[in-house]
Amino acid sequence: WAEPLADGAVILRRWAREEAGNLMRLVEEVSSQNPFHHRITPGGHRMSVAMTNCGDFGWSSDARGYQYSERDSATGHRWPAMPDLFRRFASQCAGEAGFPQFTPDACLINRYEPGAKLTLHQDKDEQDLKQPIVSVSLGLPAVFQFGGFERGDAAQRVLLEHGDVVVWGGPSRLRFHGILPLKPGIHPLTGAFRFNLTFRRAFR
Ligand code: MD5
Ligand code: FE
Secondary structure (H helix, E strand, O other), X not given: OEEEEEXXXXXXXXXXXXXXXXXXXXXXXXXXXXXXXXXXXXXXXXXXXXXXXXXXXXXXXXXXXXXXXXXXXOOOOEOOOOOHHHHHHHHHHHHHOOOOOOOOOEEEEEEEOOOOOEEEEOOOOOOOOOOOEEEEEEEOOXXXXXXXXXXXXXXXXXXXXXXXXXXXXXXXXXXXXXXXXXXXXXXXXXXXXXXEEEEEXXXX
């Protein structure tokens, strides 16, 4: 079922349940080519979330800053291709949420272990902020913080569970958001982890 969160943001509850096994198999395939890696922020901190990417562009963080690039700066290699199922699934979810033209050129895959978190931030490294972001949650549940347009604005807490898809578009594209520290657990498909796939259009 579709649950509106705010202007431009909608949770498609359990929308990815059926494809979850296929999506996870493809996550394994991508990460066998480009392993999950705890990147270092420009401020010198090791991120608690491990990341990999697939698609024409990948998002990463290193001493120079945050950027999208065609190659992984850690290895110099191109990112693995985006699997067709990823692209089709993300486009379909975006269409469902009122963004019929969305075709992602980047997919960031976040892996959360117990205690891993994402502090409040905005996603604004993409060229066209009118394009939505589609995020797919797999495995252990997490508490998502959905804030306002300033870092200090009060944030709503929303539980994101296995198979939940969120489409962030319109005015919600630029809200501050984060993930509270993951609680330990075991999920039948993903074990001790939560995975989140974020499909993006990095460049026009
Ligand atoms: C996650 N990832 O669960 C989230 C899902 C990230 C990130 O935040 O940057 O990798 S994407 C949540 C999101 C994206 C764009 C806008 C908004 C939320 N928002 O306006 O709240 O790993
Ligand atoms: Fe984000």
